[in-house]
Amino acid sequence: MPRFHCSIPLSSGDTLALPPGAARHVQVLRLQPGDEITLFDGSGGEFAATVERMGRSDVAVNVGARDAVEREALRPVHLAVGMPANERMDWLVEKATELGVASIQPLMTAHGVLRLAGERADKKVAHWQAVAVAACEQCGRNRVPQVLPVRSLNDWLGALPAPCAGEQRGILSFAAGARTPAGLVSESPASFTLLSGPEGGLSPSEEQEALRRGFVPLTLGPRVLRAETAAIAALVSLSG
Template structure:
């Protein structure tokens, strides 16, 4: 496969691009790319450029762009994942795989039973790290648009934000809201998406699940509860299983 890299800036044909230091290091030191090797660059605005390694030296690596391809690999569904944070490795896994599965927005939250608690400083560092996980996942899976990552919020603050958005008519189209619950008795297959362009919100709780009060707040915000079979899934399994099922039922699988 031709190596793909994210470039955070505008690009035009025949332009010589200087790769960011970390990207250049990965291309030449990890992937062992040489001068003349083919690469693909994308900047998150849609489409991708094919090109080749133009020059490599101690000061950095450059790529010359040769052709633009108006290629999109986005799901027809607009899926936003609202995920309770968990341990570093598990959260990285959820973010990476949810991007591969097609979500276009990720909202990390903390709930009452969340084990992981982040200070403002640690949350900011994790935000930067998660952004890099998203970019790397896009490079790997072929997506040319970068999913949006929102700052960490408490679940109660996020619910308040949803009420405020609805009151101020900020939402262009009312989203279809689903959350996983151990007390739910309806399966995903019993529901139907109103239309392919209906935004979809998927809310996933922490390791210990949502409290009764949090589930009541979810219902009050317009969510409906679903179950994924009779087995209890870990939070990192639940999110990915639900997204895959949603894509299989209504999306591009």
Template sequence: MTRIFQPFTINQNSLITLDDNAFNHLIRVLRMKVGEQIILFNGTNQITPAVIQQIDKKSVIVKTSTTIFDNRESPLNIHLGQVISRGEKMEFTIQKSVELGVTNITPLLSERCGVKLDETRLDKKVQQWQKIVISACEQCGRNVIPIINPVTKLENWCANLTDSLKLNLHPKARHGINQLSTTHHNISLLVGPEGGLSEDEINMTSNYDFTDILLGPRVLRTETAALTALTALQLRFGDLG
């Protein structure tokens, strides 16, 4: 059943008008008709079934039924610090990270980051990435919306992390995720750029108590590394089995 995110309180057993984004998707893209059923959610870990009641030129009205608690969240609270990658790679990483249960994403700038944008364009990118997050939640069934944080310099991100297990992917690390032993439910995962972190940056992360981890004998692209690490963490400590 089609799932639609709405950024407002969804009253149960009521008639409500959906926002413009929902109208465009349901009516102009999916060509849905009066009487068809959808699922609404607003990020509170609840879903509300609804039926399309009325379609006008620029709006759609639905009749909601009883709201249901529907928890699809991992027991892990994973904060992904991803150095910004070029083109569609960053969008791909964000989309798939949401599917794999990440709860927070901070786009990072590092010495070897290949993306050079001014502050205004970076802000627009963050807004675009947040829309990708919402779309991914609609597709994968999550009812809590992960947050895309403002773009941050790598060291500032490392310095301001709260108490968590801090992991840095490194091709020369001695241990993998299966060798980790932790009671932490909060994990901060750092994934470097396509050229890797510099030696100074690696040393800096160790000063902030990051643990270097290895994903295997092969060198992975940045977008592959992020998703592989998230999968391994969910298998080891989360809800993939």
């Protein structure tokens, strides 16, 4: 059954006009009055709904029963990532969402190619948020991860509070003695923050500052993975 994210609160028994994005998707699929769909507003659970009316640019639906089903990861995993260039960040946001990431923090780093600020940064974040929404519609998630505003790594690290009880922080690293993500997860943290570098990795000073902020070095093995592959490989181990 087609699934659509609705950016307004949903309640059983309501008749409402879908937001423009969801309405366009319904029209592209050429759905008709009487067709059944699934809606979710991001607050958890999902609703059965029926198309009531198809207009030229609007779609009205009747909202039915709520199903409290959840398809989230075993623990919240927050991904902070040095943005890869070109379309690789789109792919990373999509796959991280499918794997259950709780939030995504795009970072500018010393070795990063992508530099964003002002209106261009805002447009990119809005685009990545839309990618996350589409991934949730496809994979069955009912909670959309937030794509946070672009920040520099140094600013982001400087604003982090001290780790709280139950929180773990890990940084992908080639440092001697680095642990595996699976080994860290075995300690059953309540939440996890993963820091992953861009093409070329993090600079030594950036890595040292992260370690000072409570991040534990993590290894994915001896091979050098692409930036987007490394983040996804770590998320597979951490999300559960």
